[in-house]
Amino acid sequence: MAQRTLLQFFHWYYPTGGGLWNDVAQEAQRLADLGISDVWLPPACKGASGGLSVGYDSYDLFDLGEFDQKGSIATKYGDRAALERATTALRDVGLRVIHDVVFNHKIGADETEPVSVRRANPDDRTQLDDQIINAKAWTRFSFPGRGGQYSRFVWDARCFTGIDHIEEPEEDGVFRIVNEYGEGEWHDEVDDELGNYDYLMGADVEFRNHAVYEELKFWGRWLADQVACDGFRLDAAKHIPAWFFRDWVGHMRETIKQDLFVVAEYWHPDKASLQRYLDQVDKQLMLFDVALCHRFHDASLAGDGFDLRTLFDETLVAHSPGHAVTLVGNHDTQPLQALEAPVADWFKPLAYALILIREQGIPCIFHPDLYGASYVDNGGDGNEHHIEIAPVACLPRLIEARRRFAHGSQTDLFDDPHCIAVVRHGTNDHPGVILVLSNGITFEKRVSLGREHAGAAFRDFLGHIEGEVFADEEGNVEVASHAGSVSLWVRSDCL
Known part of the structure; x- marks a missing residue:
């Protein structure tokens, strides 16, 4: 594979107001000149929280900021026209466009409907109560604001494996929906954390439903017809059966183009788990090297107490370099987020130098490390925190050095x-x-x-x-x- 440098052009706290797509278009030429080859965009589809949604509370895959749904027409990042301009601007200067794909769950259903469920032990989801509870749940997605344009598919309880809330009776928890798929069990080929990590949040998608399976394939083809598309970043892969992405990625390459770039987020620091997943998907995609990201975090905290000779021990890039996307941080590891594991400021130049100059792996640059970030949020301690992330001063020179000298x-x-x-x-x-x-x-x-x-x-x-x-x-x-x-x-x- 030719030398590539990926930029994640967003972070969790990117300002609201619909400006990101415009920012992408304005920065396209500078990024190309710098040495970026691929730009990973945030989820373009309408989320349950409308114009405030980061995009991972997936509601309507076919609303790219075009319909009045969830309180807004535009997404947090702008409307569809701005998205089209952004992707065109990237392509015009020779940059590849990587779209974020959020398939694991849906949130923000339009209607409730009757369901039958079994309680699951939240600490071991393989343990399901024998008792069947008849209740109501928010599992019907009809997208009235879109009115059937692009797709008339209506999602209902048969399209989901589980939920975290029922009504009549009202109860929160983890519930397995009783349907004709999987003989009452969760998906296989998912991470074994909590016994079976199929269920994550919201209404968890049932990939064994053939209609769902075909709808998601149709959506991938549709997206590539609507906007420039050179690849995908696959969200929450550890919660989605590997056999689905094995088939879906193959179908996308057959129907869009063979050289699609695909990287999955399988967030696990264990190198063996990452390699096992690669085997399950027939090595058709790349994975973020979570193990290396954690090593960078640990090294930055340990200072001169860390043995740099061991920095790449038990990392994906050391064992499967052709399938590793290396990174220093992302929107989930940044301060105040769920997987918080920031690399200390002093060590970021060292970490970026290593992933940009070494030939193994494809490096991914995190937006705040190039542009900086400032935001306020509540932390795990319940207190409000004001976070300032300073740009890494030498990062533009490091990216330039990769282009000019890393040969x-x-x-x-x-x-x-x-x-x-x-x-x-x-x-x-x-x-x-x-x-x-x-x-x-x-x-x-x-x-x-x-x-x-x-x-x-x-x-x-x-x-x-x-x-x-x-x-x-x-x-x-x-x-x-x-x-x-x-x-x-x-x-x-x-x-």
Whole structure:
């Protein structure tokens, strides 16, 4: 696969008001010039909270900000016309458009209907009560504001496996809907957390219903007909049966284009779990390297107590590099979110340098690390918190360095617990680079480049260290990194 750099162009607290699609269009050229190749957009479909929805409370897949539903026409990010302009602007400058797909659940039903349910033990969903409860539930989605345009499909209780609320009698919990699918059991090929992690929230989609299965395939084809589409990010994959995405991704490639980029969010820090899922989907897609993201978090908190030689141990990118999307953070790990595991500010440049300069994996940039973010929300302690995320000052230079210098064969010099280096040796057409970083004291590292570099001068592309260093007659050069910092050493005649 050609060199790619993915940008997540949103975060959980991106300002409301419908401006994001316009921002994408305005930034398209700058991103292309910088070296971004793919832009991951937030969910474009109408959520249950309308114009305030981040997009993961999925309501109507066929409303891209076009219909008066849930209190607004536009989504949080803008209306359909603005979305079309944004995706066109990205394509016009050669960037690929990656859409967020939220299939696991639906929220904000239009009507209640009679259902029969069995209580599930919330701590072990495989334990279901024998008693059947007859009640009412919000499980009918008829989308009256859309009036059947694009799709006349109506979702009802037969389209869902479970819910978290019933009425008449009123009760909250986890309930398995009694229907003709799965012989009363949850889906297989899902994560085994809580016994069976099929159920997450809202009305959980029943993928064994053939009508549902076909509707979701139709929606994927429809979306690609409406707006520019070069790939998908699949939400909540650990809660969706692997056999469904195995078939759905294959169908999308057959009907849209074979080279679709697909990455799934299977949020599990265990590398073996990630590899097992890849096997289940016949390795048709990539996964975010959650294990590496957690390693970055741990290393940033431990400071010089962390052995940098072990940084990639038990990570997906170390074992399945062709299926790993590497990241430093995302909308779920940012402060005050459910999977909060932020990487400390001092370590972010080091982490980004590693995923951008090394050849293994496709790096993903998180919007606040490029643009910054400021927001207020309540934390787990019940108190209000004002969060400021400063942009990583050297991140634009690191992205540029990936485009210009991250070429050729690679040598990892992971030979010291507090200072490691990565050498990209370049090609006939592109120069290489030496990455060196330290989590402790200022450190120098001797690197052997070969006699073709004898006497060559090298300079820190990031400007963290001033001046030049020179290779000796054998092509050996001493390069350095300041304490808790990173430097990129490039031949001066290539700058």
